[in-house]
Amino acid sequence: MRYYIDTEFNGNGGQLLSIALVREDGAHFYEVLHAHELVVPWVKEHVVPYFGQEPVARLQAVKTMQKFLRKDAGPHVFIADWPEDLVHFNTMLLRDHGKRNDPLQFACLLLHLPGFSTAGASEIPHNALADAQALAAYIEGNLSGERSGMGKADLTLLRNTCGESTVA
Numbered sequence: 001m002r003y004y005i006d007t008e009f010n011g012n013g014g015q016l017l018s019i020a021l022v023r024e025d026g027a028h029f030y031e032v033l034h035a036h037e038l039v040v041p042w043v044k045e046h047v048v049p050y051f052g053q054e055p056v057a058r059l060q061a062v063k064t065m066q067k068f069l070r071k072d073a074g075p076h077v078f079i080a081d082w083p084e085d086l087v088h089f090n091t092m093l094l095r096d097h098g099k100r101n102d103p104l105q106f107a108c109l110l111l112h113l114p115g116f117s118t119a120g121a122s123e124i125p126h127n128a129l130a131d132a133q134a135l136a137a138y139i140e141g142n143l144s145g146e147r148s149g150m151g152k153a154d155l156t157l158l159r160n161t162c163g164e165s166t167v168a
Contacts, residue, residue, distance in 0.1 A: 001025075001072045002162060004139065005080040006118060006132035007088045008047045011040040016088040018051060019061070020128035021068065021078075022136040029068040030129040031061040050127040062092055066101050076106040077162050081113050081135060107161050111154045113138070 002024040008017045015037050020030040032055040039048060056064075069076065080086045086108050093101045116138055124130035141147030142155060 001074065001076060002136075002140075002158075003076060003078045004132045004136040005078055005085045005089050006082075006128045006135060007085045008043070008126060008128045009084060009088060010035065010037060010043050012084070014040065014043075016091070017043070017047065017055075018128040019065070019088060019092065020132040021065070021089075022129070022132040023072070024136065024140060026136075027068075027071075028129060028132070029065050030132075031056055031064060033058055033061055047126045050124050050130075052124070052127060052129070062095070062101065065092060069103055074103055074105070075163075076103045078106060078108045079111060079135070079139065079158070080108070081111055081116070081118055083110060086110060109157060109161055111139070111150075111157070113150065113154065115149055 004022045005020070007019045009015060010017055015035060016033055017035060017039075018030070018032045020028060022028045030053075032051045032053055034055045034057060078086065078089060080089070090108070095101055118131045118135050119125040121134040121138060122130040123134070138147065139150065139158070142150040143158065
């Protein structure tokens with residue numbers, strides 16, 4: 001199952017503030033986390049007003065994400081268009097005492113999508129859920145042949161990773 005990831009964070013390298021996973025079938029997970037550091041001005045102006053829900057503790061977000069991911073037996077393929085999205089997602093899979101949360105086996109893909117802007121295609125720019133939905137719609141549309149714009153290398157990588165050998 002393909003999952004499209006978007007996160008919002010407090011500036012480059014900053015704290016995770018929200019995370020969304022959108023499954024290829026449209027089911028989704030979205031949480032906003034409490035900020036534990038001073039929010040930078042750009043994020044305060046362009047991101048925080050569009051969260052759309054109250055923040056929760058990180059542990060609660062991790063548990064909710066695990067419950068969402070366990071609904072699918074796998075294989076899990078997590079797709080993003082920005083490196084920090086994958087960094088923050090993978091950090092959410094870690095827990096205390098050197099253990100990790102499910103899924104224990106998965107693939108992460110970072111795609112290069114020239115000409116596509118997640119925030120530009122999003123119904124609510126800089127809202128992680130709306131941005132992940134825009135990413136999912138773009139990539140799923142390219143995979144099905146209903147849209148165009150993705151490079152052949154990214155489409156081949158997706159199909160090979162997801163076990164789909166046919167090319168549209």
